[in-house]
Amino acid sequence: MVIQFYHYDVSPPSRSVEMTLKALGLEYKTNIVELFQGGQKKPEFLAINPRGKVPALVDGDLKLAESRAIAAYLCNKYAKGEKQSLYPTDPEKRVQVDMYLYITEWVFDQIIEYMNIGGIFQRGEKPKDDKLDAAKSALKFLDERLENQNYLVGDTLTIADFFGYTAVLFLDLLKFSAFGEFPKLVLWMGRMKALPYSEAVNDKAMQTATAYCQEKLNPKK
Known part of the structure; x- marks a missing residue:
């Protein structure tokens, strides 16, 4: 089935x-x-x-x-x-993936608080600038984690990377301009975008959502 x-x-x-x-x-x-x-x-x-x-x-x-x-x-x-390396069976390796599954949920929460997507889409509001520092702190956390490794749990792709990637990628809706502050994060995002299935899953949805978000943020007069 x-x-x-x-x-x-x-x-x-x-x-x-x-x-x-x-x-x-x-x-x-x-x-x-x-x-x-x-x-x-x-x-x-x-x-x-x-x-x-x-x-x-x-x-x-x-x-x-x-x-x-x-x-x-x-x-x-x-x-x-x-x-199996996506979610290792070895307890010591798996717990690292589990930890970053939780951490990426926190990252997503900080990003969503700043983006205020519900407010933008439904009430004509703007991103919450007072939440920007918290969002940047979450991005900095990931950036520092990626200092000496290719992925969130060492040099092997895991499901934790999928959740981190889609969370950070969501900032593209705002045409987020501060990624340059997080060079290791940018390199990791490039590795994630290069995965053979990434385009099919993400690109069309993000393009459509970004266009809609920008229309809400910059309405024609």
């Missing part, structure tokens, strides 16, 4: 899970949940995820929500051979 993947393509957590699906080479069917049309509140979706959040996944009789749990499950069940 084909995996059923429920997501909204602008959502960074959704794209992190889709990067996991593609990295594992899994077959899946995409089901778009239109958040701005209330798709997350429909009874058929709430039966999968009562919290009404994307992403969600159905694999046979199993219904799963929470993006990081989904990514870990997919690796636990389907990763074979060298792909």
Whole structure:
């Protein structure tokens, strides 16, 4: 039975899970949940995820929500051979990935607080400049982590990188101009963008969302 993947393509957590699906080479069917049309509140979706959040996944009789749990499950069940490095089975290596799964959630929270996307899209507001320093502190944390290694957990790609990447990439909606302060982070972003499945997962969604965000921030008079 084909995996059923429920997501909204602008959502960074959704794209992190889709990067996991593609990295594992899994077959899946995409089901778009239109958040701005209330798709997350429909009874058929709430039966999968009562919290009404994307992403969600159905694999046979199993219904799963929470993006990081989904990514870990997919690796636990389907990763074979060298792909097991995405979520290592060795406890000491795995706990490092787990740690950065939590840390990237914190990073995403700081970025979202600053971006104020709900305010921009729905109420004509601007980013919260008083939250910029906190967002930059989160970026600096990742930048320092990447000082002597290619990825967040050593020199091997893991699912923690997917979640960090989509979080930081979301700043492109604002045409964020301060990336130059974080040179190691920029190099890592380039490595992530170069992954063979990154363009298919991220580019179209980000281009559409960025254009919409810029229209809201810079309305024509």
